Amino acid sequence: MHTRTPIKNKLSDIDVVILCGGTGSRLRRVVDDRPKPMAEINDRPFLDILIDSFCEFGFRRFILCAGYMSQIIRDYYSSPRSSRQFVISEEHKPLGTAGAIKNAAKFIRSDTFLVANGDSFCSVDLRAFYDFHSARHALMSMVVLDTQNTGDCGLVSLDGSQRIVGFEERNQRCQSRYVNAGIYLFQKELLSLIPDDTSFSLENELFPKIVKQSCYGFVTQGRLIDIGTPERFAMAIKHLAEKQLQLSETVS
Template sequence: MDALILIGGEGTRLKKVVNDRPKPMAEINGRPLLDILVEYISSYGFKRFILCTGYMTDYVKDYYNDKEHSFELVFSEEKTPLGTAGAIKNADKFIRSSPFLIINGDSFCHVDLANFVDFHIKKKSHLSIVVTEIQNARDFGSIVLDDLGRIVKFNEKMDGSGKLVSAGIYLFDRSILSAIPSGIKCSLENDIFPKLVGQCIYGFYTRERLIDIGTPKRYKQAKDFLETHSICKK
């Protein structure tokens, strides 16, 4: 199964503390977060990665070209910013599997990916999203599930209602790609997911903590947490 990692954003809010590299290459315990994500995904048997790049693509290419690795690595580069959904559509020509995994490159949630894949298959889901609980969903937007785990509503950021949020980990069937326009900047959360409500889409709940590095404060919190995490050791 293919694994796409979204790493094309500029990360403007983090530039006060990380301004010489793309946000997913910010270091935690001496390693780029992206390296930690790749190791985590690889531990579940994934052998083919598609890196959806944009900002400072060459930095990422140089890093991996200088390293030996046991997996296939494909770069899907966007020439102009396309947003999270646009980046996935741009990678369409490289995607070989259905379903395929997508993960945000600026966050970490240590969910069991094998269980997530099993859930997706058993539900015959077209789109599955890992969801977790946080105290304040205003910065993230929240997700509402019914008793069967189907997603029935996406609340926008700043709404303040609900505590379930996306952990930035998804399983897509290829059919979902048809909902994303080509060559246009668009967001999964704002432009695509709300249109899919009512279709066969599910939320996979985990108690694992969601860590993201979107701001200097959250980057420090992520470092404090992840530097004690076994998968983040050198």
């Protein structure tokens, strides 16, 4: 078995790749003048709130994979912000979730890097997630939500050691109760499995290809916030404004 070099990075050394390139077609009925991650909640872009939550755990360098209306993201994050560094990776044609990451490969410095959807957030202890990934010398680790309400989310099957053994299509009848929360830790060697300049999906193409390798699911019961539809966007506003929801676990 191939043994990778032990993972020793501090979270401040790990790049965060955020997928911001989708067209947001379902949300466009209520937010039609900006990319979906820039939809405002309490006068702040959702993406800003998401980035704040990562910074609480010590992450400092963010690679924003932009596509649709990318100039809005570029303009907003072009100014220096304290200790945070932003790099914009722009795609000039739709590349899919995995293709966008490969397009950003030239900007990724760390051997281990975090990947997150720019339109959703799952409250999870990212320090514990990193330790979980590191202890298993995983090729890829995924945050999975333990819930009976799987809705239209992608489902993940785990064995007793939390190794990922399969993926289920949305709305398919299955026994899994684990939902893909859209937060991942990747080893940089994974990038070699993604073709250049080609539309390629994490969920439908990359993950099925690597499922028999060292891939694990980190189970959480945290809250999942998704702004992908007008209804979910309204719920996110409600949770964040009326209930003053904390977007991350308490960081000691």
